[in-house]
Amino acid sequence: MSGEYQRTSVIHRLDAGFKLLVLAIAGTGLMAVNDWRVLAFALICALGLYRLGGFTMRRAYEQVRPMRWILVLLFVVQGAWQSWDLAAVVVLRISALVLLAMLVTLTTRSDALIAAIEKMLQPFRRFGVNPAKVGLAFSLALRFIPVIGAQAQEIRDAQRARGLEANPIAVALPLVLRTLRMAGDVADAIEARSPYDDDDELPPRFAEKAASTPARTSCTQTERQLETSSISRSLPL
Amino acid sequence: MHANRTSTRDIVYIALFAALTAALSLFPPITIPAIGVPVTAQSLGPMLAGAILGARRGALALLLFVALVAVGLPLLSGGRGGLGVFFGPSGGYIVGWVAAAFVIGLLHEWGWRSLNVVGSFIYCAIGGIIVLYAMGISWTAYYVNMPIMETAIASSVFVIGDVIKAGLAAVVAVAVKRAYPIIQKPSIA
Numbered sequence: 001m002s003g004e005y006q007r008t009s010v011i012h013r014l015d016a017g018f019k020l021l022v023l024a025i026a027g028t029g030l031m032a033v034n035d036w037r038v039l040a041f042a043l044i045c046a047l048g049l050y051r052l053g054g055f056t057m058r059r060a061y062e063q064v065r066p067m068r069w070i071l072v073l074l075f076v077v078q079g080a081w082q083s084w085d086l087a088a089v090v091v092l093r094i095s096a097l098v099l100l101a102m103l104v105t106l107t108t109r110s111d112a113l114i115a116a117i118e119k120m121l122q123p124f125r126r127f128g129v130n131p132a133k134v135g136l137a138f139s140l141a142l143r144f145i146p147v148i149g150a151q152a153q154e155i156r157d158a159q160r161a162r163g164l165e166a167n168p169i170a171v172a173l174p175l176v177l178r179t180l181r182m183a184g185d186v187a188d189a190i191e192a193r194s195p196y197d198d199d200d201e202l203p204p205r206f207a208e209k210a211a212s213t214p215a216r217t218s219c220t221q222t223e224r225q226l227e228t229s230s231i232s233r234s235l236p237l
Numbered sequence: 238m239h240a241n242r243t244s245t246r247d248i249v250y251i252a253l254f255a256a257l258t259a260a261l262s263l264f265p266p267i268t269i270p271a272i273g274v275p276v277t278a279q280s281l282g283p284m285l286a287g288a289i290l291g292a293r294r295g296a297l298a299l300l301l302f303v304a305l306v307a308v309g310l311p312l313l314s315g316g317r318g319g320l321g322v323f324f325g326p327s328g329g330y331i332v333g334w335v336a337a338a339f340v341i342g343l344l345h346e347w348g349w350r351s352l353n354v355v356g357s358f359i360y361c362a363i364g365g366i367i368v369l370y371a372m373g374i375s376w377t378a379y380y381v382n383m384p385i386m387e388t389a390i391a392s393s394v395f396v397i398g399d400v401i402k403a404g405l406a407a408v409v410a411v412a413v414k415r416a417y418p419i420i421q422k423p424s425i426a
Binding site: 023027063064066067070074077078081082086089090094097098099100101102104105106108110113114117130133136137138140141142144145147148149151152153168169172173175176177179180181182183186187190191 | 243245246248249250251252253254255256257259260261263264278281285289297301302304305307308309310312315317318319320321323324325326380381382383387405408409412413416417419
């Protein structure tokens with residue numbers, strides 16, 4: 001989803017939280033409408049918004065392309081079994097909603113959306129949700145998707161060399177174990193750096209742990225990554 | 238683990254299992270020869286997260302993964318992602334992964350002491366097939382106005398793949414329990 005963030009249009013500049021709110025309202029509204037003409041109008045409006053955002057119609061089509069055969073199938077099945085009116089309603093509704101949702105994705109940076117999520121979580125503080133921890137979880141996951149992806153590739157290559165590529169357990173089990181070991185290392189590194197996490201009570205546990213933590217290059221890298229917000233990094237996926 | 242407490246270590250487990258679920262999308266889908274249905278590795282994610290991390294952390298890992306998809310990252314099999322996937326006909330399955338991981342985790346916590354491959358397989362099947370399909374099918378049926386029975390029959394071609402994945406997840410979960418136990422009985426923790 002290489003969003004074209006460099007471009008700017010009115011839609012790009014809108015606040016991420018606002019766009020999500022509008023999408024939620026549009027979603028609820030379109031679910032309530034059962035007239036295919038209204039939905040066709042909504043679809044045209046969605047395409048108009050793509051124009052307003054500076055996208056070509058081709059780019060808009062690309063957003064629904066992955067599900068085009070499902071939509072064709074749905075249309076035929078609904079039309080043959082029930083009515084062509086209903087078939088049109090269903091397919092137009094899905095297309096319009098997917099287009100609108102993907103427009104939000106295309107015109108909003110992932111880090112802006114993550115920030116919007118963190119902001120939306122603020123009222124849930126009283127229920128024990130800590131937005132800072134949510135942010136940490138997001139950064140960590142983003143940081144480790146390419147790492148675990150590379151590990152998966154490495155394990156598959158290794159098992160292929162052993163003639164085990166057809167055995168999914170030979171790939172899945174080492175991958176999970178490596179992930180767990182990596183999680184242990186990362187947790188040690190974070191705790192070594194900031195023991196006074198608002199949920200952790202006592203420093204002595206930390207002191208003991210820090211002493212027993214071997215200095216690994218992977219940990220050092222992790223720490224550096226955590227300092228500079230890794231969210232804005234583009235993912236080599 | 239205290240009910241409402243999520244330590245730094247838990248956050249790391251949650252984040253890395255979300256990343257693991259994302260990495261599973263890189264495996265090419267395997268097509269079952271007889272019926273020609275593609276099976277992706279990705280729905281192993283909720284099974285592994287639930288079976289290894291338990292209900293709370295497993296569900297949060299999948300919730301994080303779903304949020305990453307929602308903010309636009311192409312992490313689903315086939316490089317799909319973005320808010321659009323939730324509005325597609327199979328959006329219920331993606332949200333259903335969170336519930337599946339929770340149920341699988343709950344069952345594994347409950348049966349943790351005497352966990353074996355058969356038990357783990359049954360738990361994975363309850364969460365990863367029954368709960369997941371219940372959510373996925375009802376969403377599809379409601380969203381595309383199809384009768385629920387027809388939707389269920391159309392979805393049933395994917396069950397074989399998920400049975401295989403439940404078996405795989407069970408073998409991994411039991412092996413991981415021996416090597417690296419994470420779920421503990423609440424009385425011990």
